[in-house]
Amino acid sequence: MSLLEIKNLHVTVGGNEILKGIDLTVNAGEVHSIMGPNGSGKSTLAQVLARRDAYEVTEGSITFEGKDLLEMKPEEAACEGVFLAFQYPVEIPGIGNTYFLRSALNAIRKYHGEEEMDAMDFLPMFREKLKLLEMDDKLMNRSLNEGFSGGEKKRNEILQMAVLEPKLAILDETDSGLDIDALRIVANGVNSLRSKDRAMLVVTHYQRLLNYIVPDFVHVLVDGRIVRSGGKDLALELEEKGYGWTEKESLQPVGARS
Amino acid sequence: MRETAVAVAHIDSWLENFTEFEKKTAGRALPWLHRLREDAFARFCEVGFPTTKDEDWRFTNVSGIAKTLFRPAATVKLAPGDSAAWRVDDVAATLVFVNGRFERELSETSNLPKGVTVASLRERIESHPEEVQQHLGRYADTARDAFVALNTAFIGDGAYVRVARGVVVEAPIYLLYLSTKEGGATMTHPRNLIVAEDQAQFAVIEDYASVGGESVVLSNAVTELVAGESTVAQHYLIEREHLKAWNVSTLRIQQGRSANVTSHSLLLGGGLVRNNVHPVLAGEGGECLINGLYLGTGAQHLDNYMYVEHASPHCASRQFYNGILDGHSHGVFHGRIVVHKDAQKTDAKQTNRNLLLNDDAQIDTKPQLEIYADDVKCTHGATIGQIEENALFYLRSRGISEREAKKLLLLAFAEECVERMQSGVARQHIEHLVSEHLLFTEGIAPVSLEERVTERVVEEVG
Numbered sequence: 001m002s003l004l005e006i007k008n009l010h011v012t013v014g015g016n017e018i019l020k021g022i023d024l025t026v027n028a029g030e031v032h033s034i035m036g037p038n039g040s041g042k043s044t045l046a047q048v049l050a051r052r053d054a055y056e057v058t059e060g061s062i063t064f065e066g067k068d069l070l071e072m073k074p075e076e077a078a079c080e081g082v083f084l085a086f087q088y089p090v091e092i093p094g095i096g097n098t099y100f101l102r103s104a105l106n107a108i109r110k111y112h113g114e115e116e117m118d119a120m121d122f123l124p125m126f127r128e129k130l131k132l133l134e135m136d137d138k139l140m141n142r143s144l145n146e147g148f149s150g151g152e153k154k155r156n157e158i159l160q161m162a163v164l165e166p167k168l169a170i171l172d173e174t175d176s177g178l179d180i181d182a183l184r185i186v187a188n189g190v191n192s193l194r195s196k197d198r199a200m201l202v203v204t205h206y207q208r209l210l211n212y213i214v215p216d217f218v219h220v221l222v223d224g225r226i227v228r229s230g231g232k233d234l235a236l237e238l239e240e241k242g243y244g245w246t247e248k249e250s251l252q253p254v255g256a257r258s
Numbered sequence: 259m260r261e262t263a264v265a266v267a268h269i270d271s272w273l274e275n276f277t278e279f280e281k282k283t284a285g286r287a288l289p290w291l292h293r294l295r296e297d298a299f300a301r302f303c304e305v306g307f308p309t310t311k312d313e314d315w316r317f318t319n320v321s322g323i324a325k326t327l328f329r330p331a332a333t334v335k336l337a338p339g340d341s342a343a344w345r346v347d348d349v350a351a352t353l354v355f356v357n358g359r360f361e362r363e364l365s366e367t368s369n370l371p372k373g374v375t376v377a378s379l380r381e382r383i384e385s386h387p388e389e390v391q392q393h394l395g396r397y398a399d400t401a402r403d404a405f406v407a408l409n410t411a412f413i414g415d416g417a418y419v420r421v422a423r424g425v426v427v428e429a430p431i432y433l434l435y436l437s438t439k440e441g442g443a444t445m446t447h448p449r450n451l452i453v454a455e456d457q458a459q460f461a462v463i464e465d466y467a468s469v470g471g472e473s474v475v476l477s478n479a480v481t482e483l484v485a486g487e488s489t490v491a492q493h494y495l496i497e498r499e500h501l502k503a504w505n506v507s508t509l510r511i512q513q514g515r516s517a518n519v520t521s522h523s524l525l526l527g528g529g530l531v532r533n534n535v536h537p538v539l540a541g542e543g544g545e546c547l548i549n550g551l552y553l554g555t556g557a558q559h560l561d562n563y564m565y566v567e568h569a570s571p572h573c574a575s576r577q578f579y580n581g582i583l584d585g586h587s588h589g590v591f592h593g594r595i596v597v598h599k600d601a602q603k604t605d606a607k608q609t610n611r612n613l614l615l616n617d618d619a620q621i622d623t624k625p626q627l628e629i630y631a632d633d634v635k636c637t638h639g640a641t642i643g644q645i646e647e648n649a650l651f652y653l654r655s656r657g658i659s660e661r662e663a664k665k666l667l668l669l670a671f672a673e674e675c676v677e678r679m680q681s682g683v684a685r686q687h688i689e690h691l692v693s694e695h696l697l698f699t700e701g702i703a704p705v706s707l708e709e710r711v712t713e714r715v716v717e718e719v720g
Contacts, residue, residue, distance in 0.1 A: 050655045054647075078657035090652040094670025103666070104656035111657065143670075160656065 001066050003028045003199050004049075004168055010059035011041075011048055018044045020224035021060070028167070029196040033210055034203045035235060036221035037243040042203045043087060045221070046172040049201070050084035051077045064168070078104075079111035081167030085157035085174050092144040097156070098126065100144050101163055108164060129162040133189045151182035158189040169193070170201045175209035187212030207239035220246045266306045271327050276411060279330065283414050285383040290391055291413070298400045298410035305404050317590040317622040318532060318561040323504050328476055331357035331437060331444035336469065338364060341436060344467055348683045350429040351376040353417050356436050358446030360415050373422030374460070376431055379449060380415040390418070393453050397482045398510040403534070405506045409480040412447035416479075419462060423455040423486070430461035430494070430681050435479070437499060439471035450481040454489045456514070461492035461681045466507070467527070472500040480508045485517040487541065492520045494684050498527035498691065501556060508534040515541030515570075522679050523550035524688050525560045526695050536565040539573035539601070546575040551675040553695055554587030554619070561590035564608075568601040568634075577608040580675045582668055582696075586618035593638060594626040601631050608638040613645060613671055668696050 004026040011019040018041045026032055036042050048055050049062070051074040062069040064080055072080065092100075106116040130137055133155045145153050154174055161169050171190065175183055190213050194200070202213055210218070210232065218234040219226045220243075227246050228234065238246065266272055276299050285291040307324040308315040336356050341364050345352065353376060354364035360378035367376045375382075383390050400407040417433045435448055452462055466477055477499065485491045497505050505528040511519050521535050537546045552560040566575045581589040591610040612621045625638035645667050653663035672692050679685040 050651075052651055052655075073660070074651060074654035075657050075659050075663075078655055084655055086652065086655075090646075090648050092649050092652070092667070092670060094673040095653075095666055100653070100656075100666075103662070104653075104658055107657040107659065107662070164656065 002026065003065060005063045006060070007062075008060035009045075009048070009057065009062060011044055012056045012058050013044065013054065017058070018055075018224055019048070022224075022226060024219065024226065026168070026199045026201065028199055030217065031194065031200045031202060031213065031215045032217045032219060033215035033235060034201060034219050034221055035205070035207070035238060038205065040221045041224045042205075042221055043172055046084055046170045046201070046203050049077075049082060049168075049170055050074060075107070078164075078166075079108050083161050083164055083166030083169045085154075085161060085169065085171045087172040087174075087176065089145050089153040089157055091146045091148070093146050095144045097140045097142060097144050101126070101160060104160070105163055126163065129159055132162060132192060133159045134185050135159060150177045151179065154178060154182065154186055155189070158186055162189060162193060167197065168199050168201065170203065172203045173205060174202075175204055175206065183209065184212065207235045210235045222246055266303055267324055268327055269303065272303070275328070275330065279412055279414065284380040285387060288383070288387050288391075291383065291387075291394075294395045295411050295413060298407045301400045302404055302407035302411055305407070307404050314563065314592070317588075317592070318530070318559065320504075320530070320532075322530070323476060326443045326474065326476075328443050328445040331446050331475065332440060333357065333359055334438045336361065336364065336436070336438075340469060341434070344434055344436070344465070346432050346463070346465075346683065346687050348429055349432040349463075350374075350427050352432045352434065353378070354434045354436065355415065355417075355448060357438055357444070358415055358435070358448055371425060371427060373425035374427055375418065375420040377418045378415055379413075379418040379451060382418040389420070390451065393482060393484055394451055397484070397512045397538075398480050398508060403508065405478050405532070406480055406508055409447040409449060409478050409508070413449045414447065416449040416451070418450070419452040419460075421454040421458040421460050424457045425460075426458070427460040430463050430492070430684050432463045433465065435464070435466045435477065437468050437475045437477060437503065439468075439473045440475070441473070443474035443476070445476040445478065448477070448479040450479070452481065452483040452491075452493075454485050454491055456486040457488045458486065459490040461494065461684060463494040463496065463684050463687070464507075465496040465498070466505060467498050468500045468503060472502040475499070475503045477503060477505045477507075479506070481510070483509065483511045483519070485511065485513050485519050487514045488516045489514065490518045492679075492681055492684070493522065494679070494681075494688070495521070495523045495533065496688065496691065497523075497525045497531055497533070500527060501529045501558065503528045504530045506532045506534070509536065511535075511537035511546070513537060513539050513541060513544040513546065516543040517541060518545045520547040520549065520678075520680065522675075522684070522688075523552075523562070524691065525550070525552040525554075525562075526691060528558065528560070530559045532561045532563065534563045534565070536567070537575070538567040538569055539575065540569050542570045542572050544570065544573040546573070547678065548575070548577040548579075549675055549678045550579040551672055551692070552579070552581045552589055553672070553692070554581070554589050555584040556587060557585065558587040559590075560587065561592070563590075563592045563594075565594045566596070566606065568595070568597040568604040568606060571600060571602045571604070573601065574605040575607070577610075578675060578678065579610045580671060581610070581612040581621060582615065582671065583612065583619035583621055584615040586616065586620070588619070589621040591621070591623040591640070592626065593624070595628070595636060595638075597629045597631050597634050597636065599630045602633045604631060604634040604636070606634070606636045610640040611671075611674075612640070612642045613668070614642060615645070665696055669693060672696070
């Protein structure tokens with residue numbers, strides 16, 4: 001059984017069809033990259049997987065470890081092991097970073113019938129993860145993402161992922177707006193979380209991130225359809241030829257990897 | 259009694275109440291106090307209760323109070339266990355009032371530092387009338403407000419706090435006002451006088467609550483707080499009476515030169531609540547922070563009437579009120595700032611933020627600036643919104659349930675006000691109350707109002 005199976009997924013937002021029949025299978029241990037021009041539906045796919053309810057699924061199915069993902073609330077999907085690193089992480093004044101993260105971890109533990117983790121056990125583990133992302137623990141005393149720079153916000157997303165240890169991590173344009181140093185730190189964080197039990201879906205506009213997080217598979221999303229799939233070299237080819245190249249070829253879609 | 263035009267319904271009942279009261283009240287032999295009460299009663303009879311035609315009462319209808327026949331709340335003895343649940347730890351002193359009367363057995367004033375008096379006003383009137391006379395009734399304006407007039411007419415008991423020059427009281431002074439269940443409608447008029455000399459520092463918590471079930475009650479409290487030069491004072495008001503209670507609280511602050519006073523209000527309970535805060539920055543360089551949080555649910559009506567008077571130059575005032583309104587509750591924020599002619603270099607700011615959790619909930623927010631000086635800085639702003647969808651999704655996407663996520667967001671919104679509270683003891687007490695209260699808020703929990711109230715009564719009895 002595959003970790004994630006998307007079949008013929010059609011999604012509408014406010015009456016406009018954004019995704020027009022996506023098929024994608026992701027197995028544990030694999031890193032897939034979804035590339036595509038702006039407005040192609042990449043973020044929509046990421047948000048649907050995280051179960052944002054603003055999107056209406058009109059056709060198709062998504063299963064996660066054989067369970068119907070579309071039946072899940074966002075918190076259920078998260079507890080089952082789906083994690084979305086947001087393109088635009090939300091600032092929430094008044095909720096402390098550390099408190100929030102421990103609450104999230106404990107919600108997931110509770111869901112699996114595990115005991116909640118107290119502050120004494122949480123903090124040492126948390127400090128390790130902070131080091132991994134080269135983050136200042138002073139940031140953690142602040143409110144969630146409040147006053148964080150763009151790079152700090154993105155690092156915080158990966159930090160959360162490192163703490164929550166999802167089965168499927170979806171990185172939604174995690175590279176956008178990062179300078180090369182921040183990009184390297186984020187990529188190191190992500191790479192250290194690669195494992196045979198964990199799959200990743202790296203959504204990006206540019207090939208740059210994929211120099212650091214090398215994917216097993218690359219899919220090109222254009223106008224709501226996957227028009228090409230291939231290995232990591234596809235990303236380089238895209239970078240060279242531009243998305244226009246795939247758009248021309250989309251008349252003969254290659255289809256999803258089987 | 260002077261002859262006056264009468265604007266009050268049930269005037270016979272009021273007159274009878276007043277006559278009876280005057281016969282046995284404290285300090286009845288003191289001419290100045292007698293006159294203060296009589297004048298106030300006459301004033302009340304003259305103006306009567308306000309109506310919604312009155313601009314200051316446009317959003318709050320008190321005809322329910324005007325139509326009701328009240329009698330004074332009975333003297334009730336509570337066993338120490340009955341009020342134990344309400345006790346706050348680590349305070350400098352506790353005064354407990356039951357149905358408006360001081361209860362010595364439930365109170366504790368033995369650990370106060372030298373130079374601090376915390377006593378029943380009734381007793382202080384008897385023992386030190388001249389000291390009380392210096393300030394009582396000099397600030398709260400009976401001409402402006404019928405409720406203040408009524409309270410002044412019925413000055414009987416309440417808290418008396420005096421802090422001598424230069425004395426610092428580390429822990430807050432806790433004043434607890436309990437109303438008990440009675441047959442019929444009853445009223446209390448707690449009157450508090452808080453006087454701090456120069457360079458003093460202290461905090462007072464006024465906490466209004468009910469014990470043993472619901473009956474119609476009017477708690478009409480007036481507090482006069484006098485802060486001497488460079489005094490730093492904190493005042494906390496907590497309203498958590500049951501939903502049949504009408505609560506009108508008036509805090510009148512008189513600030514001396516460079517005095518720094520903060521007023522914090524937390525409105526949780528009460529069916530209809532009017533929270534008047536009226537500081538007068540009378541000395542140069544004074545600072546005033548007015549901070550409040552109101553959490554309405556069911557049919558509650560929570561009205562905050564702020565009236566900040568800048569009467570001297572170089573003073574600063576800050577108002578921050580946050581409201582969360584659920585059910586079909588109705589919140590009001592009226593922020594009036596008056597800058598007098600001589601109050602140059604005034605810096606006044608006002609912010610009112612609201613979250614509406616239900617389509618039937620309502621907020622009226624109204625800034626009102628009257629500026630008679632020409633070199634001042636005054637700003638105001640109000641927001642009305644809902645729980646932000648983005649923030650909610652973000653929390654849920656990390657595994658936190660919708661209910662818990664909403665609670666976290668509401669707590670965070672409330673925390674903006676709570677974190678301005680300087681006293682750790684007061685802040686913890688209030689944080690606890692807010693967090694418990696939000697657990698029961700309708701919009702985030704499928705708990706009916708009846709259940710919620712039952713839950714509270716159990717807690718009260720325990």
